[in-house]
Each structure stands twice: as C-alpha cells, then as structure tokens.
Amino acid sequence: MKRTVKDLVGLKGKRVLLRVDFNVPVDDSGRILDYTRVSEAMPTIKYLSQQGAKVVLLSHLGRPQGYDIRKSLWPISLYLSKFFPNKVYFSNHVIGEEAEGRIEAMEEGDILLLENVRFYEEEEKCDMNFARKISSLGDIFVNDAFGVSHRKHASIYALARLLPNAIGLLMEKEISNLSSCLENPKRPFVAVIGGAKVKDKIKMLKKLIDIADTILLGGAMAYTFLVASGTAVASSLTSIESIATAKEILDYAKEKDKKILLPIDHVAVRESDKKEKKEVVDFMVEDMVGYDIGPKTIKMFSEEIAKAGQILWNGPLGKYEDPRFKEGTFKIAEAIANSHAYSLVGGGDSVSAVKKSGLSGKINFLSTGGGASLKFIENGSLVCVEVIQEKIR
Numbered sequence: 001m002k003r004t005v006k007d008l009v010g011l012k013g014k015r016v017l018l019r020v021d022f023n024v025p026v027d028d029s030g031r032i033l034d035y036t037r038v039s040e041a042m043p044t045i046k047y048l049s050q051q052g053a054k055v056v057l058l059s060h061l062g063r064p065q066g067y068d069i070r071k072s073l074w075p076i077s078l079y080l081s082k083f084f085p086n087k088v089y090f091s092n093h094v095i096g097e098e099a100e101g102r103i104e105a106m107e108e109g110d111i112l113l114l115e116n117v118r119f120y121e122e123e124e125k126c127d128m129n130f131a132r133k134i135s136s137l138g139d140i141f142v143n144d145a146f147g148v149s150h151r152k153h154a155s156i157y158a159l160a161r162l163l164p165n166a167i168g169l170l171m172e173k174e175i176s177n178l179s180s181c182l183e184n185p186k187r188p189f190v191a192v193i194g195g196a197k198v199k200d201k202i203k204m205l206k207k208l209i210d211i212a213d214t215i216l217l218g219g220a221m222a223y224t225f226l227v228a229s230g231t232a233v234a235s236s237l238t239s240i241e242s243i244a245t246a247k248e249i250l251d252y253a254k255e256k257d258k259k260i261l262l263p264i265d266h267v268a269v270r271e272s273d274k275k276e277k278k279e280v281v282d283f284m285v286e287d288m289v290g291y292d293i294g295p296k297t298i299k300m301f302s303e304e305i306a307k308a309g310q311i312l313w314n315g316p317l318g319k320y321e322d323p324r325f326k327e328g329t330f331k332i333a334e335a336i337a338n339s340h341a342y343s344l345v346g347g348g349d350s351v352s353a354v355k356k357s358g359l360s361g362k363i364n365f366l367s368t369g370g371g372a373s374l375k376f377i378e379n380g381s382l383v384c385v386e387v388i389q390e391k392i393r
Contacts, residue, residue, distance in 0.1 A: 001391045002175075003166040005044055005142050012052035013108055017138035018044065018168065019156050021145040021368060022059035022076050030070035036355075037147070038076060040368050042083065044144045044168035045111060049084065052108040056138055058094070058155045060118040060148070067119050077113045087111050094120060094155075095133040103137055117155045124153055131158030144168025146175075147369035149384035150376075160387040167388055170368065175385070177344055177365045178376050182211060186309030186342055192301070192332060194219030195315030195349065198242040200371075203378040204314075205249050214259040214308075216301045218293050218317035218328065222263050225250065229262065234284035235271055261304065265294030267318065267325055278324050292318030293328035302335040311336055314347045314373065320356075330357045337362035346373035 020041040025033040048055045064071040077090040087110050091099045094114045102112055117123045122130035131154040135141070141163040143149065145156055149171070152158075159165075167175075181189070191212040193201060198221045208215055217225055223236040228246035253260045269276045271287040280294050293301070305311060313336060320329035330353070336343050337359040345354055346367035354360045367373045376382055 001393075002172075002385060002388045003391045004172050005047060005144075005166050005168050007391055008140065008142075008166055011048065011140075014053050014140055015056060015103060015106075015138040016048050016053045016140045016142055017056050017058060017134065017159060017163065018048065018142045019058045019145045019159065020045075020168075021147040022057075022073060023061055023147065024076070026062070026070065028070070030072070030075070032075055032079070035079060037368055038079060040170050041144055041168070044142065044170060045080075045084075047169065048142070049087065049109045049111060053140075054103065054106040054108065055111045056103060057111065057113045058117055058134070058159075059113075059145070060123070060153075060155075061116050062118070064116065064118055066121075071116050071118075073113055073116050080111065080113065084111055088113065091115060095130070095137075099137060117153075123155055124151075126152050126154050126158055128154075128158055130154050131162060135159055135162040138163060141165040142168050143384060143388060144170045145384075146171050146367070146382075147372050149369075149382040150372045152383055157384045157387060160384065165388050167385065171385070173365075174367060174369065174373075175376075178346070178367070178373060179380075180342075181310065181312050181344060182207075182377065182380055185211065188213040188308050189310045189312075190214045190216065190304055190308040190341070192216045192218070192305070192311065192313040192317075192336070193315055194221065194317045194329070195347070196220040196237065198224045198239045198246065201315070201374065202242070202245055202249070204374050206252065207378055208312075209249070209253050209256055209258050209260075212258065212312070214261065214304050215253070216261050216304060218263060218297070218301070218332075219315050220319075221315070222293075223290060225260075226262055231262075232284065233290065234268075234286060234288040236266075236268070236284060236288070236290040261300060263290075263293045263297040264300060265296040266290040267292035267294055267327070291322070292320075292325035293332075298328055298331045298335075301332055305332070305335045305339050305341070308339060308341040311339065311341045311343045312377075313343070313345045313350055316349045316353050320349075320353050329353045333357040333359050346370065
C-alpha cells in the first residue's frame with residue numbers, strides 16, 4: 001500500500017512539488033477545450049493548500065519541440081485562480097532564478113504553477129541532473145499524475161527517487177478502481193475493448209482473458225481478429241503483423257473457456273463510392289471498409305452488458321468522431337450507463353465518447369489515463385508508482 005498525501009504530517013510551510021497531469025486538449029491557437037484533468041487534480045491541490053503547504057505544480061502539455069507559446073501552462077494558472085483567489089502564481093521557467101525567487105516569495109497555502117516541463121528536452125530523457133535541479137525547489141514530492149505514470153520522465157520518476165514522497169488523492173482513486181477490476185471484480189465481468197491499434201492492447205487482452213468472463217471486441221482492431229478467425233474483412237484496416245498474435249489470443253480464450261465476441265455486422269463504405277454512402281452489411285466484400293459495428297452487434301454486445309456485474313471499457317467501437325459512424329460507440333455507452341453493473345471507462349477516446357454522448361454522469365468511474373490504464377491492467381502497477389514509498393502500517 002503506497003503512502004498517500006494524507007499520510008504526510010507537518011505539511012505547514014513545506015514546499016511540496018506536486019506532479020499533476022494538465023495535458024488538456026487545446027486548439028491550434030492554444031485555447032483550452034476541456035478542463036477535466038485540471039478539475040480532477042483539484043482535491044489534492046486543495047488539501048495541500050489547506051494544510052498550509054507551499055504547493056508547486058509540475059505538468060506537461062502536449063509534445064512541444066522546445067518552447068511553444070501554444071503549449072504554455074499559463075492559461076491554466078488563470079483557471080486555477082478562479083478557485084483559489086489571490087493564491088495562484090505562475091513561473092515562466094521550471095528551474096533557475098525566476099522559479100527559485102517565486103518559491104521563496106510563497107506564503108503558506110499559496111500555489112505556484114511552473115511552465116511546461118516538456119519545454120526542456122531533459123524531461124523525457126529522465127535526466128537526473130535536471131531532476132536534481134527541480135528537487136532543490138521542494139521538500140516533498142507528490143505524484144498525482146496517473147495519466148503519465150507509465151513513463152520514466154524526470155519530473156515524475158526521477159523526482160520520486162530524490163525526495164520523500166507520496167501519491168495524491170486522484171492517483172489513489174485511480175489505483176483503487178483499476179485494482180478492483182484485477183483483484184476482485186463483480187461477476188460476470190465484461191470487458192469492452194475497442195480502438196485501432198492491436199499491438200498496444202495485446203498484453204492487456206491476455207491479462208483480461210485470465211480475469212474477465214466475456215470480452216467484447218470492436219473498433220478497427222476487431223478486423224485483425226476477424227481475419228484471424230477466418231472471416232473476410234475486404235479493405236478494412238488490418239494489422240497484418242498482429243494476425244498470428246490475434247489467433248493465439250482467440251485460441252487462449254477458447255482454452256480458458258472464456259468468451260470473446262467479435263462483430264457480426266458492420267457499417268461500411270465502399271472505397272470506389274465517391275459519395276461514401278454508408279451501408280449496413282453482415283459480410284464485407286470487394287472494396288468495403290468497415291468503420292462501425294452494426295445493429296446486430298450492438299444488440300449482441302448490449303445483451304452481454306446487461307448481464308454484467310462489472311464492466312471495463314477501453315477504446316471506441318468505431319470511428320465515432322465521424323457522425324456517420326458514432327452509433328455503435330454511443331449505443332454501447334448507453335448500454336453501459338443503463339446497466340446495473342459497476343462501470344469503469346479508461347482511455348482518452350472512450351472517455352471523450354462518453355462525454356459526447358451525455359452519459360458520463362451515469363458511469364461509476366472515468367479514468368484520466370489512456371496508456372496508463374492499459375499498462376496498469378497489464379502489470380498491476382505503474383513504474384512511477386512503484387518508486388513511491390510504502391505506507392507505514
């Protein structure tokens with residue numbers, strides 16, 4: 001059991017380096033489109049501030065190549081100021097005189113947001129000298145950035161090795177909910193897995209076969225599994241190099257007497273049709289490309305979801321961002337929301353789809369991490385959580 005922020009004593013006046021995940025979606029002008037990840041970090045920020053700590057926030061935004069004003073965290077400091085009036089400050093640098101001076105001027109309960117750590121190439125290289133310079137700014141390190149805790153970066157992995165540490169309240173919640181899927185899920189446990197990249201989810205699928213009762217496969221990745229099962233998919237997106245692995249997974253599920261259900265009909269378009277009129281078909285022929293699950297598959301998947309005691313959903317069931325192909329993903333979101341099962345949705349696209357469907361309030365837990373939740377399911381932990389100190393019993 002990892003030490004949490006609430007296990008820390010004597011926080012009054014201490015400089016706490018709090019790693020958060022403010023990697024929010026922005027448009028080309030740098031305007032923030034969704035503040036969900038900032039809101040999810042609020043409980044930990046608020047707790048530390050109320051304890052009288054000097055809260056120094058570290059985060060990244062996007063994948064900038066050096067300084068990029070469109071990836072600056074400055075707008076987020078303005079947003080935070082609405083919730084912590086006269087307590088939020090911003091530093092244009094992560095290390096150096098400005099950051100040091102602003103921290104020196106902080107009073108108990110103040111919050112300082114440092115600039116995007118990925119403006120420094122040393123961050124993703126996990127440069128220890130860079131990490132040491134950051135660590136000199138604080139007394140304690142707290143990791144509340146679940147979404148990037150599968151990456152060995154300086155501000156999240158190295159800092160935990162240099163300072164006394166703990167996890168934040170969001171991290172604790174993420175670990176607790178995902179652990180429930182792995183350790184003691186309510187039965188039947190149904191996993192709904194979609195998305196495009198098969199290779200990114202192979203290890204997770206192997207793990208899920210051991211713990212889930214039924215796996216429902218959709219999205220572009222389903223076509224690789226259909227090919228592996230001997231079904232023609234015409235011109236649909238297929239990962240040729242993953243077909244053999246997909247067959248191994250199907251065989252392993254059969255050996256374990258677990259159900260993997262694949263789409264039985266599709267919403268497709270013909271590459272030769274310049275108007276790209278969609279068709280609902282049981283079998284794809286010639287130059288058809290599948291972009292969504294069809295009504296028969298929606299019905300089959302929904303019936304399995306209705307019987308579930310617990311549901312894990314990761315990855316959309318089709319190209320939902322195109323209005324022509326949103327039906328499958330939105331209908332499955334509706335089925336999960338209306339079920340009596342405990343539901344957990346992980347992955348950026350899945351969470352985005354649930355929000356667009358207007359059903360997020362009926363999902364028990366929305367994870368803030370995509371790749372991180374995959375890695376947690378695969379391994380039962382994350383590399384940047386493993387370096388956090390254990391709770392003293």
